[in-house]
Amino acid sequence: MKIVLVNPYEIGRQPFGLAEPAALLTKAGCTVRCIDLSIQKLDAKLLAEAQLVGIYIAMHTATRIAAELLPRIRGIAPRAHICTYGLYAPMNEDLLRRLGVNTVLGGEFESGLLSMVDRLRSDMSAVQTEPVVNLSKIPFLVPNRTTLPALSNYAHLILPDGFTKTVGFAEASRGCKHLCRHCPVVPVYDGKFRIVPRDVVVSDIRNQVHAGAEHISFGDPDFLNGPGHALKVVRALHREFPQVTYDVTIKIEHILQHQELLSELKDTGCLFITSAVESVDNQILEYLDKGHTREDFIAAVGILRNAGIALAPTFVAFTPWTTLHGYLDLLQQIVDLNLVESIPPVQLSIRLLVPKGSYLFKLPGFAERVQDFDPATLGYPWHHQDPRVDKLQQTIQACAASAELEGHSRSETFSEIWRLAHRAAGEPCLVLTRGHFGEKIPRMSEPWYCCAEPTRQQLGAF
Numbered sequence: 316m317k318i319v320l321v322n323p324y325e326i327g328r329q330p331f332g333l334a335e336p337a338a339l340l341t342k343a344g345c346t347v348r349c350i351d352l353s354i355q356k357l358d359a360k361l362l363a364e365a366q367l368v369g370i371y372i373a374m375h376t377a378t379r380i381a382a383e384l385l386p387r388i389r390g391i392a393p394r395a396h397i398c399t400y401g402l403y404a405p406m407n408e409d410l411l412r413r414l415g416v417n418t419v420l421g422g423e424f425e426s427g428l429l430s431m432v433d434r435l436r437s438d439m440s441a442v443q444t445e446p447v448v449n450l451s452k453i454p455f456l457v458p459n460r461t462t463l464p465a466l467s468n469y470a471h472l473i474l475p476d477g478f479t480k481t482v483g484f485a486e487a488s489r490g491c492k493h494l495c496r497h498c499p500v501v502p503v504y505d506g507k508f509r510i511v512p513r514d515v516v517v518s519d520i521r522n523q524v525h526a527g528a529e530h531i532s533f534g535d536p537d538f539l540n541g542p543g544h545a546l547k548v549v550r551a552l553h554r555e556f557p558q559v560t561y562d563v564t565i566k567i568e569h570i571l572q573h574q575e576l577l578s579e580l581k582d583t584g585c586l587f588i589t590s591a592v593e594s595v596d597n598q599i600l601e602y603l604d605k606g607h608t609r610e611d612f613i614a615a616v617g618i619l620r621n622a623g624i625a626l627a628p629t630f631v632a633f634t635p636w637t638t639l640h641g642y643l644d645l646l647q648q649i650v651d652l653n654l655v656e657s658i659p660p661v662q663l664s665i666r667l668l669v670p671k672g673s674y675l676f677k678l679p680g681f682a683e684r685v686q687d688f689d690p691a692t693l694g695y696p697w698h699h700q701d702p703r704v705d706k707l708q709q710t711i712q713a714c715a716a717s718a719e720l721e722g723h724s725r726s727e728t729f730s731e732i733w734r735l736a737h738r739a740a741g742e743p744c745l746v747l748t749r750g751h752f753g754e755k756i757p758r759m760s761e762p763w764y765c766c767a768e769p770t771r772q773q774l775g776a777f
């Protein structure tokens with residue numbers, strides 16, 4: 316069977332979600348080709364010959380791009396079976412099926428892909444029999460990354476001195492044992508996580524180091540959901556490749572709970588930890604069920620500084636509960652903690668996304684605050700009760716986007732956001748100087764975020 320796997324977008328990562336199914340499906344006797352639209356153009360000739368097209372949608376932006384792409388794929392390959400798989404597939408099942416998708420797979424999707432191929436071998440028109448969400452443990456294979464563009468084409472690591480490193484991408488676990496209400500992992504994994512076997516993770520890393528990787532970015536939703544497994548993986552990584560550094564994502568609660576592990580993370584090459592701080596307003600953190608407070612965040616900053624690991628906080632800066640003064644408070648806290656250089660400006664523009672199945676609807680009164688589901692944006696739109704907050708969000712979003720295009724530094728952009736926010740709140744504005752910004756930290760050339768509008772460039776890729 317001829318299969319084409321398509322990745323619309325994955326924040327500059329070489330996608331595990333294509334490389335691992337490519338290995339599995341090849342072993343099952345299929346001919347697999349991959350197209351990564353973040354780098355490559357849609358290959359109409361390849362698609363026209365495909366019997367099965369699999370589109371990997373691991374994040375919101377990827378799903379938006381896939382929705383634009385599907386009519387074109389259906390036109391090029393009218394008889395092909397189309398499957399969408401990945402975290403965002405189940406929650407957008409209705410829309411995807413309306414756009415011509417035949418099979419929708421989420422959670423641990425690999426067994427579903429293999430079962431689908433068996434089903435299609437006997438009858439190409441057969442309807443889906445696989446569960447849309449599978450959380451059973453599945454066999455993993457070492458990803459086949461030779462099917463994808465070279466690592467040098469993907470996002471790279473920029474060190475504070477300006478030197479860069481080629482980045483490889485690995486997953487040591489999927490899902491999450493927590494239930495943060497706004498998180499897209501929760502409607503699918505419902506508080507469960509699944510580990511990728513250590514020998515598979517380490518073999519995948521080994522292949523990427525041999526392909527030029529000097530730093531590994533772990534894509535696990537939370538690296539310390541299974542601390543024992545995580546430590547075994549980084550010990551093995553460091554034993555074999557002591558020169559290779561890495562970064563991980565860890566929630567504030569876990570940074571505090573497992574602080575005794577941080578020195579070992581540092582010693583095994585951990586350069587920075589991304590953490591979804593989301594807010595410094597304890598009421599908002601409670602609404603999101605984040606499991607940490609503002610005080611915990613401040614404590615985590617100190618703990619990581621002592622451990623010698625940089626913190627890269629992410630935020631949901633605009634929510635229905637954000638006020639103009641609350642936003643100023645966030646900016647002030649970032650300045651007070653000397654974190655300006657640690658935060659990509661786009662993080663200060665992120666607006667709460669409410670996808671299908673969001674646990675936010677479990678919050679009393681939340682449903683009344685949002686409008687009907689909008690298939691164009693794949694979310695439930697909401698407007699702030701204070702229109703000045705929505706206006707400020709749009710202003711900050713435009714500011715961060717143009718600063719990114721024009722290559723402004725984080726401190727320059729933050730200073731402009733600081734000025735705009737104070738003006739919107741009618742507050743006098745202190746002029747920020749270098750002493751307010753903090754040290755530069757290692758960072759990826761493509762900032763971490765998954766819920767923004769696809770750019771013209773991304774949509775133009777096909």
Ligand code: SF4
Nearest residue numbers: 491493494495498536
């Ligand atoms: S936000 Fe992070 S910790 Fe919370 S459920 Fe999602 S992945 Fe887990």
